[in-house]
Amino acid sequence: MIPDFDLSGDISSQRIVVAMSGGVDSSVVACLAAKTGAQVIGVTLQLYDHGEAVARSGSCCAGQDIYDAKMVCDRLGIPHYVLDYESRFREGVIDKFADEYAMGRTPIPCSQCNQGVKFVDLLAFSKELGADCLATGHYVRRVIGEDGKAQLWKGRDPRRDQSYFLYGTTQEQLDFLRFPLGDLPKDEVRKLAEEAGLEVANKPDSQDICFVPDGDYASLVKKLRPETAAPGKIVTLDGTVLGDHPGVVHYTIGQRRGLEIGGQAEPLYVVKIDPEAREVVVGPKRALAIASCTVEGLNWLAEDQRQVETKVRSLAPPVPATLTDVGVRFDAPQFGVAPGQSAVYYEGDRLLGGGTIVATQAAELEDA
Template identity: 45%
Template sequence: MTRLKVLAAMSGGVDSAVAAALLAEQGHDVTGVTLKLWCYGRSPLSPRACCTLEAIDDARVVARRMGFPHFVIEAEEVFRARVLQPFLDAYASGRTPYPCALCNQSLKFGDLVSRMELVGADVLATGHYARVQQLAGGSHGLLRAADRSKDQSYALALVPYSVLPRVVFPLGALAKSEVRAHGERLGLAVWHKPESQDLCFVPDGDYAGFMVKNLGETRGLEPGPILSIDGRRLGTHRGVIHYTVGQRRGLGLAAPEPLYVIEIDAERNAVVVGPRSALEVPGLVTETANWLMPEPPPEGMRVEAKIRYQHAPAGARILPLDGGRVEVRFETPQPAVTPGQLAVFYDGDRVLGGATIARALATGRSAPHAVGLVPGPAASVRVSGAPQTLDAAPSPATS
């Protein structure tokens, strides 16, 4: 075995603790590091919150137990600038962002990778459930985790391709039960710690409340019209930051059938609602894509496209647009395409790349709002980093 010098990112949860501990047990030279983000010490108290000062202590105790050094890096300003501010800007513009991807891109696989060179580390290790594999020809690919129920490859789709050869995911082939068993076997105090859920800095799920009370956000709070898809005013909303595409609860409308948010038009300060059938769309357009491969895929390639964390990937064709953007055409219309979330493209288990969703594709149906949406049956959905919707399920977070 080649003994590697490892920089191990440790959040204070069981996953990152076991990842670092397994590498230390294997004889590698491990240095643990915890990024002290803006939310440490400011997050609402919750046993599921990872952004607490207690979490830093938990990481330090694990490092001491396994006999390797541990350091804390101040990253509050970077986190505020690269994660929190884009989070606020997106909500104020009527989008529903996915800040976990920005955190991975800018901090865990951005700032920490640059710090690897300062300590002479060979690889960066994290507790993500994903895999990196060297492919035929020598290039590296990002793959789904062996345990599909814990797979976090969606959240890693924006990391720079150049970092893949220098990243290891020790938990990629393990189930969560196996991870906890290793933690107990190694005597780690965090082995039975509750799993962190959804956004680490908003563990109670009240995104709008967090933005207003904790960050002083004032945009997106002005009441405005709730419109039907044919332009009729049905009511008044509380401010666009309280809504997301696919949302049903909290609309305050009386109607003969359930209504869902179809679009948020921040320019007109309007929320457009309609029946479930109006949620389905034939495709989408992204912002500039991040490709986790040496060259972008060929035009018209068939992929499996995943449009939110809990979404079952759907067959689609991808077409390149100017500026590195991508047009995605689904084989079957998909519900609740949400600007601000990620579209991630898979070829089997391999992640080809991903991009932020800019808009849903228009269908030619006349509508009073900017993006035409196609009728058809749809399921209720939950968007990560969004107000509560039907059948909500929190997105697993790396602990």
């Protein structure tokens, strides 16, 4: 079955721009778009300078990916554009990623990328091409509500759902976007790629943080923000010094391993990071319990309501909570909530909105 791209009128006169990363998901989207009979254009963003892009492996929109996207477009007989967004990606995503770590926060660069180069710059370019929509390979669903407005829903396959990273999508953007893979499991997508003879059918998925393909984010941050590698002290909540650390960049809220402060009466976790004082504050697990958090940059896609289900990490289950004037209050204390992460609100499968956590308020727990 060919997914409905929700285009009205003569389909042959409609134009679909497909955001192509060079992976199997976006390649299948291009294939499905071409089968509709509409005019299809593939667009790939070059997010690194040419020399670095060619050398990268396991990254999104790197040298091999650009070649793979072009190869798919050639097979489908559709035009392919490559846009040099290296400077915009560096300033809007990579630099902000480093800045967040320098402030002791835990950033989510995928959300920044979607809210910037993908759903702002690329969407604008698509309109310049006269497109009727921009289609991507995200595993989310676009559902038309009873009021006729587009809504954003979780991908039907919970293992692949990417809605958490798309909370910043505005209503205007959602009206123009299409997500034809939202109802499909990954194995079905690979099957479609094999049936279409696409060379990328068995290509591995890219890393979550595409510009840190080896997972060593600390090295990248230290290179961009050397102050994060300054040594400091590991202290308890009351200020007692327990040891030294090699730089705040190596720590995140909730971390237990790698502290190297043995001999304690109970396990200790990172509960706060103070870059200015160069201190990593540790405490027992109960000190990680959060009652509420302050949220900024709220994007809202639904009707007014206070009771929501909230996700504070991409792999965490949504939990009952109440929206406040400044953020969200959890029905029960939550653990591992950190500034820099996203608070994303749902009602069942429907994404209501979300924003960035800038501060947390501790819960009072005797035992945890």
